[in-house]
Amino acid sequence: MSEVRLQIDGKEVRAEEGATILETARAAGIEIPTLCLHEALEPFGGCRLCVVEVEAGGWSRLVVSCVYTVAEGLVVRTRNKKIDRTRKMLLELLLAHAPDSPPLQELAAEYGADRDRFGQETSFCVHCGLCVRYCAEVKGLHAVGFIDRGIRKEISFLPEIAAKECRDCMECFPLCPTSYLQAAFVLVEAFTSR
Amino acid sequence: MARFGTLQQLTDYRQELVGSRPTDRPCVAICAGAGCLASGAGEVIDAFETELSRQGLDAGIDTRGTGCPGFCERGPVVVIRPQEICYLRVTAEDVPEIVASLGNGQIVERLLYEDPASGARAVHENDIPFYKHQKRTLLRSNNLIDSRSIDDYLAIGGYAALVKALFEMGPEAVLEEVKKSNIRGRGGAGFPAGRKWEGSRNAPGEPKYVLVNADEGDPGAFMDRALLEGNPHSVLEGLMIGGFTIGAAEGYIYVRQEYPLAVKNVLHAIAQAEEYGLLGEDILGSGFDFTIRVHKGAGAFVCGESTALMTALEGRVGEPRPKYVRSNVKGLWGRPTVLNNVETWANVPLIVGRGADWFNGIGTAGSKGTKIFSLVGKIRNTGLVEVPMGMPLREIIEDIGGGVPDGKKFKAVQTGGPSGGCLPAEMLHLEVGFDELADAGSMMGSGGMIVMDEDNCMVDVARYFVEFLTEESCGKCVPCREGLRQMHRILTNICEGRGREGDIETLEELSEVLTEASLCGLGQSAANPFLSTLRYFRAEYEAHITEKRCPAVSCKELVSYWIDPEKCKACMICLKRCPAQSIEGGKKQIHVIDQSKCDACGVCRDVCPEKFAAVRKFSGEPVPDPLPLAERTLVKGGG
Amino acid sequence: MNTTIADLAGVDRIIAEHGGRADALIQVLLDVQAEISWLPADALARIAERLDVPPALVQHITTFYKAFSLVPKGRHRVHVCMGTACHVRGALRILDTVEELTGLAPGETDPDLKFSLETVNCLGCCALGPVIEIDGKTHGNVSLARTEDVLKSYE
Numbered sequence: 004m005s006e007v008r009l010q011i012d013g014k015e016v017r018a019e020e021g022a023t024i025l026e027t028a029r030a031a032g033i034e035i036p037t038l039c040l041h042e043a044l045e046p047f048g049g050c051r052l053c054v055v056e057v058e059a060g061g062w063s064r065l066v067v068s069c070v071y072t073v074a075e076g077l078v079v080r081t082r083n084k085k086i087d088r089t090r091k092m093l094l095e096l097l098l099a100h101a102p103d104s105p106p107l108q109e110l111a112a113e114y115g116a117d118r119d120r121f122g123q124e125t126s127f128c129v130h131c132g133l134c135v136r137y138c139a140e141v142k143g144l145h146a147v148g149f150i151d152r153g154i155r156k157e158i159s160f161l162p163e164i165a166a167k168e169c170r171d172c173m174e175c176f177p178l179c180p181t182s183y184l185q186a187a188f189v190l191v192e193a194f195t196s197r
Numbered sequence: 198m199a200r201f202g203t204l205q206q207l208t209d210y211r212q213e214l215v216g217s218r219p220t221d222r223p224c225v226a227i228c229a230g231a232g233c234l235a236s237g238a239g240e241v242i243d244a245f246e247t248e249l250s251r252q253g254l255d256a257g258i259d260t261r262g263t264g265c266p267g268f269c270e271r272g273p274v275v276v277i278r279p280q281e282i283c284y285l286r287v288t289a290e291d292v293p294e295i296v297a298s299l300g301n302g303q304i305v306e307r308l309l310y311e312d313p314a315s316g317a318r319a320v321h322e323n324d325i326p327f328y329k330h331q332k333r334t335l336l337r338s339n340n341l342i343d344s345r346s347i348d349d350y351l352a353i354g355g356y357a358a359l360v361k362a363l364f365e366m367g368p369e370a371v372l373e374e375v376k377k378s379n380i381r382g383r384g385g386a387g388f389p390a391g392r393k394w395e396g397s398r399n400a401p402g403e404p405k406y407v408l409v410n411a412d413e414g415d416p417g418a419f420m421d422r423a424l425l426e427g428n429p430h431s432v433l434e435g436l437m438i439g440g441f442t443i444g445a446a447e448g449y450i451y452v453r454q455e456y457p458l459a460v461k462n463v464l465h466a467i468a469q470a471e472e473y474g475l476l477g478e479d480i481l482g483s484g485f486d487f488t489i490r491v492h493k494g495a496g497a498f499v500c501g502e503s504t505a506l507m508t509a510l511e512g513r514v515g516e517p518r519p520k521y522v523r524s525n526v527k528g529l530w531g532r533p534t535v536l537n538n539v540e541t542w543a544n545v546p547l548i549v550g551r552g553a554d555w556f557n558g559i560g561t562a563g564s565k566g567t568k569i570f571s572l573v574g575k576i577r578n579t580g581l582v583e584v585p586m587g588m589p590l591r592e593i594i595e596d597i598g599g600g601v602p603d604g605k606k607f608k609a610v611q612t613g614g615p616s617g618g619c620l621p622a623e624m625l626h627l628e629v630g631f632d633e634l635a636d637a638g639s640m641m642g643s644g645g646m647i648v649m650d651e652d653n654c655m656v657d658v659a660r661y662f663v664e665f666l667t668e669e670s671c672g673k674c675v676p677c678r679e680g681l682r683q684m685h686r687i688l689t690n691i692c693e694g695r696g697r698e699g700d701i702e703t704l705e706e707l708s709e710v711l712t713e714a715s716l717c718g719l720g721q722s723a724a725n726p727f728l729s730t731l732r733y734f735r736a737e738y739e740a741h742i743t744e745k746r747c748p749a750v751s752c753k754e755l756v757s758y759w760i761d762p763e764k765c766k767a768c769m770i771c772l773k774r775c776p777a778q779s780i781e782g783g784k785k786q787i788h789v790i791d792q793s794k795c796d797a798c799g800v801c802r803d804v805c806p807e808k809f810a811a812v813r814k815f816s817g818e819p820v821p822d823p824l825p826l827a828e829r830t831l832v833k834g835g836g
Numbered sequence: 837m838n839t840t841i842a843d844l845a846g847v848d849r850i851i852a853e854h855g856g857r858a859d860a861l862i863q864v865l866l867d868v869q870a871e872i873s874w875l876p877a878d879a880l881a882r883i884a885e886r887l888d889v890p891p892a893l894v895q896h897i898t899t900f901y902k903a904f905s906l907v908p909k910g911r912h913r914v915h916v917c918m919g920t921a922c923h924v925r926g927a928l929r930i931l932d933t934v935e936e937l938t939g940l941a942p943g944e945t946d947p948d949l950k951f952s953l954e955t956v957n958c959l960g961c962c963a964l965g966p967v968i969e970i971d972g973k974t975h976g977n978v979s980l981a982r983t984e985d986v987l988k989s990y991e
Contacts, residue, residue, distance in 0.1 A: 046517025049673050051714045065713045070519045083715070092710045096679035121683050127489030130672065139890070148892030149514075149672075150899040152497070154682045159909055203873035235961045235974035269963035417920035423988035454866060454903055455956065496861050498957070514893070514900045533913035573962035580963060611920065647920045660858035661923050665957070671900075742876045753929075775937055775983060799929055 007176055009077040015070040024052055024068035024079055035068055035081050036090065038097075038180060039131040040171035044140050046070045047132055049098075052110070052164070056080040062113055065089065087114055095120040099127050104129075127183035128158055134184050144168050147187075158184070160191040200474035203482045204364055207356070207473075214352045223258040223299065224278040225249075226340055228286075230265030230423055231458055232580075233272035237288060238262075241273050244292035252296055263350075264339030264427015267581035268327055271310070276322060276340060283322040284308040313577075313599070332559065332581045332595045334545055334567050339411035339427035343464050347469040347652075350430040353778065356475060358546035362438045363483040366549070369441045371397060375545070377553035379565045384410055384501070385616065387564070388630035393535055396525040398443040405445040407436055408529065408536040410506060411452035411459065416665065417615025418645035421539035423581055425452065425459040428543070429466035435545030437476070437487050441828055443535055446486045454493040464491055473654070498615075498669035503528075503536050503716045505671065517717035521703030531550040540569060560586035564630035564641075574611075574647040576722050577602045577836025583627070591658045594648060605650040609733070612647075613640030615662045615669075616722035617730025617768040619655060638729040640722070644783045654743055654751035655734040660688035670719060677720030680711045684727065693754040696742035701731065736813040753797045757820045760801070762787045764811035769799035769830045771812065792820060799834035846871060847879050851886045858887045862897060865904060874905040910945045912990045914938070915969040919958030922965035928968045931955065933983045947956035951990070 005020050011028050017028040023046070028035055033090040038050035046069045053068045065086070068079075080086070094116035099108055102118045107129075111118055130149075135158060140145050146164040150157050160169070169188060177187055200209045220430050227233075249255040252761035275295070282304060284295065289307060298305050309318040310325045319325045329452060342349035348357070354629050356599065362371045376391030397405055413421040425432060425605050436448045452460055467489050470476040478486045492510050499504045500515040507529045509515035544566060548556050559566050564586035570593065573579050577599030584593060590610060601607045609619040618639035620627065627633055631641045638676025650657065663685045672678045684707050687700050708724035715721045731738060741748045747755040760771070760780075765787045772780040772788050779794030780801065788811075790801070802812035847952060848938055849869045854860035869875055875898055884891045898904040916931045931942070940953040941987065961967050964976025975986050 022733070031645075046519065047673075048716055049675065051675050051716070054714050066521065067714075067716075071521050088706075089714050093675050093714065096675055096683065099683075122686075130675075130678065135892075139892070144888035145892040148890075149896045151501075152668075152672045152900045153670040154667045154672065154685075156677060156678065159724070159895070160286060161895065165893070180394050232961050232963055235967075235976060264874075269961075272963065291891060414957065416918065416923075416958040417962055419958065419962065422960050455961070464926075493863060494868050495866055496903035497895075497901050510859075510860065512861040512863075513859075514896050571962060573965070574924045579921075614920075647924060649924050653924050658924075661920070665918075757887065776933075796978070798932060800933070800980045 007073050007075040007077075009073050009075070009079060011079040012081055012187060016074045017154060018042065021072070022073050023073050024055060024077075027073055028055075028068065028079070028118055028164075031067075032197070033081055034094060036113075037069060038106065038129070039133065040069050041133055041178065044133070044136045047136065050093070050129075050131055052090055052093055054086055055103045056086055061190055090114050090118045100124045100129050101127050101183070104181045106180050121173060126157065127186070129183075130156060130158070131180060132158075133178040134158060137175050142168075142172065142174070144172070148182075158187060162191050162195045165191050166195045200472065201481055202474060204360060207360070207481055207634070207643075208438040210424045211351050215757045216349055218352055224261055225258060225295075226261045226276045226278060228265055228272060228274045228340070229262035229268075229344065230267070230272075230339075230426055231419070231456075232265065232269035233274060236272045236286075236793075238273035240289040241275065241287050241292060244289040245296065248292050248296040252300065254296065254299065258299060258368045261343045262345075263342060264344045265336075265423040265581060266322075266340040267333075267423070267583070268325075268411035268578070269337055269581070270577070270579040275308075281321045283310065283325065287308055306487070320746050326599070327578045327580070327582075327597055330588075330592060332567050332585045333430075334547060334559075335424065335540070335569060335572075336427075336581060338431065339423065343466055344427050344429065347430060347466065347473060350428070352551070355430050355546075356434055359434050359437050359441075360481070362549050363481065363485055368398070368442045368444070371438060371549060375442070375548060375552045378548045378556040379553075380541065380544055380548060380556065381564060381631055382537055382569065383540035383643065385542070385640070387641055390537055390541055391578070392720075393525050393537070394439065394443055395532040396523060397445075398537045400526040401746075402527070402532045404444055405532055406529045406534040407439045407443065407445045407448045408506070408510070408534060408795065409452075409500065409542055410448040410450070410503070410536055410538040410628050411434055411450055411456075412494045412501045412506060412547060413453065413456075413539070413643060414669075414712075415643050415645045417570045417573050417611075417647045418643050419643045420571050420581055422459050423542050424539050425456070426462050429463045429652075430470070430544055431543045432463070432539055433466055433470055433476075433489060435542035436489065438549055439535055439537070439542065440487050441485050443533070445535070446488065448487065449510055449529075450489060450491045451494055451500070451510060454495060457609075460491065460493060465618055467643065496666075497671075499671045499717070499719050505717065506536065506718060507534065514671075515672050517719075519716055524742065540644070548758050552634065561628060561630045561633075563632045568629065569642055570629075570644045570646040572598050572646050572648070575601050575605065575607075575650040575653070576648040586630050587628045589625065589629050590620065590629060593629070593646070594625065598648065601648065601650045605652065607648070608651050608653055609649045609655065609658075610646060611639075611649065611658065611726075612645065613642030613725070614645045615666050616640055616725055617642045617645070617716070617732065618725045619649070619658060620729070621733040624733075631657055638732050640725065641653060645676070652749055652751060654692070654747050654749040655730040655737045655751075656688065656747075657692055657752055658729045659730045660685065660692050664743070665687055666723045668687060670723075674714075674720060676710045676714045676718040677716065677723065680707045680715075680720070681723060684711075684724075688727070690750045691738065691741045692747075694741070694745045694752075696738075696745075700742060701735075701738055704731075706780070707762045708816075714824045717814055729786055740817070744817050748816070750814050750816045753799075756797050757792060757815050758790055758795060758797060758799065758801055759813050759815060759820045760788050760790055761813055762789075762824045762829075763810050764809055765831075766809050767813070768806065768809070770804050774800050774804045776800060781827070785831045789823045789829065843882050844879065844882050844900055846861060847882050848886070851883065854888060858889050861887055862887055862901065865894075865898065869904060873909045874907060877906075887985070907945060908949065910949045912951050914951055914953050914987075915956045915959070916942075916953070917957075917959045917961070917965065917967040918971070919962065919965070921958075922967055926963045927966045930978060930983055931969065933980050933986045934968065934987065937984060945970035951987075
């Protein structure tokens, strides 16, 4: 693996080819917010909070740093007006679902996001997919999955698998940035133990 | 029929075919495309077969169910060859008269095209304005061949471009020719096809794949369907040439299952090509192996996006991939993959056969060749039109489309589907091309062209597309799923009279995040319908928000219906039809709508006899007070 | 509720036709549905098992793609076209009328299994818009009043 040199927030850094901007920035002590990222899981690219601006060959654009890989001579900015504006809006959209989520509140304070900008949604789930992906990728159980698409997308436990596997595992519970997951499971459990 | 093992065998067979089919052999060509079939073309075909045999003419005259010639508005369309007489809106009852005319060489005047202004009749296809201004390099063949006959395709020179590629040119020369033609993808973004092919050809990794995107999902667009149904071999031939060029031995056609006829015809075409040895191993002795498989799409607009289509092909949920890797380098199963849409592939045999210079001779500097548009909505001549790139919108809409019907005023033309935008009358000078449309805030897209008139509300159109996308988004990334959810809510509020100051600005902020931060093309372009209507029709948004008025008198919640007592003839029709039972009155009692009961469905206006036209609708102004009970008795002959 | 493909043998046959490959999942589901018009739970369980695909993924796929139905369909399938060409010619009001007359929202089937109502994005018959399609037959240029007559003609 060869090494590439790039610039993040004005700082010259080196990284292995194939590394993501996010990994490289964090190694250099530059923090980028994330929600759907987990070190044991494949990058998902869903929450988009880790957007950064990249500049190469005279053009610049926003990319998500959890999947965008480094390249020689790349110039990266992790904060500017546009990035902050984007993160603020993303947070406001998420807060409509989970206004009391601690990690979201923390980020909201940082980016000045208004938790009441949009009306409260009925579902708490922010679709980070951590539970679904952890159960599939780490545990190989597939006890929880997505259903539907678009604005109707939800997560859902499969009662027949959950009844067998979940009570002894529950490793996904602490991953959930809202309280939604636990609620969903409790519901299924109540339903299946009837 | 034996399989052709060598080029010579195909050449001999083609000569035999052409020799046995003199060009002056009489033929009745009936459009068997989906639009004409819906208008009764199936019965017309049956009637011709029965009637020709009844009159003893079936031995000398062929009957051919062909692909779509485009003039859906006047379907079923029948063309009599070799004279090229074009009959429109033909019914089974008309058939005996047409067949009789074939015998005595006469023309059935009443079925010819009639110019709406002059009343003059046009005998031949090319005399009809709808066709006269077109340049039909792709659609022309549709009406010449039976969509289900490989012999018909061979007889008009089909698979000659494949032969040329395999035996005369070789892959490098084909690639050069396609690059030189400057053809840009007809599916949406307009990426140069030659560069895409070159990337795949040079990319490491085996096997490679070529794919046809026939997941035509833009509502109001059916160009690809017409090509795939009408001339499936042209798409197969293009795909084979593509496979040969980049070094792929497998091709897939991703076609939406909502197009059953296209699926059927393309499967039939593949089976025929296999039987003839044009697909399979060592094609015509050239050493080139190629197979094609069909994958039916199960109903997801997002699968038109290239990486989502590939994940769907792999049997998974059609979510786009988050990684920044070009699919022509790492595509299907992680291998180099060229994905082009139906119309792009159908152009390939023409480019290879006639040469890049011919192709470059059509179009503008940035957009070469022709483009098929589906011209629909509030337009006199609905149908598929193929025009050279660079034709002004006005010419397409007025000269070919015949303009807006019913004396209404043109308001906007929407191009590019849910990723595109609405262009107003001031922009009709615009020459159609990828860059021209994008600069104007719309998009070429796959070629939908929906004409709207003064009765269409532009805020409602934006709401319509956003609603479509909230349902069609895969739901994976936050900007698209949540951003569209909020945009839809705000636009609905505006349409329903609950718009607030600041809504436009919030919509603009949401648009920026969608455009900049979405994972795939669906989200990145999802704000275009809103942004383009705001750019050209801002006043309509403001009227809804500040005056609670819909200038087009279209948004149901902002519209009131009222029966003009001067015009009402107390005919009881609306009174009986009103689903809310909100109409008071009776025989000889002028009808009055009880505004508190009316839910503005519009049935009364729809059923009121045209000669009375007593029902009016308002927006943003008070409804006149109802006539006092005592004055409601209708006076005969009076006002 | 059981499938009408006798004892899942039909499901197995379709799986075999596709070589039992996991990547053929969507094609298998489409073919099964083409035969019995919906996807019963026991058929889905069988497909998941035979193709070795987690049931959670089958659940996502059958709800993600709109061609699939997890409930039985009525005798008459009513499709109201909501394509742009139909929309600008008043499709929304046609849909309102159909909903009112059948008492169904899109995606629903009545308890007597008479009608199933669905919206579709484009039937490609834009020249005839607004269009409703019932059991594969296209009814073009429908007015609000004609919609009622058309629906009443189905038993």
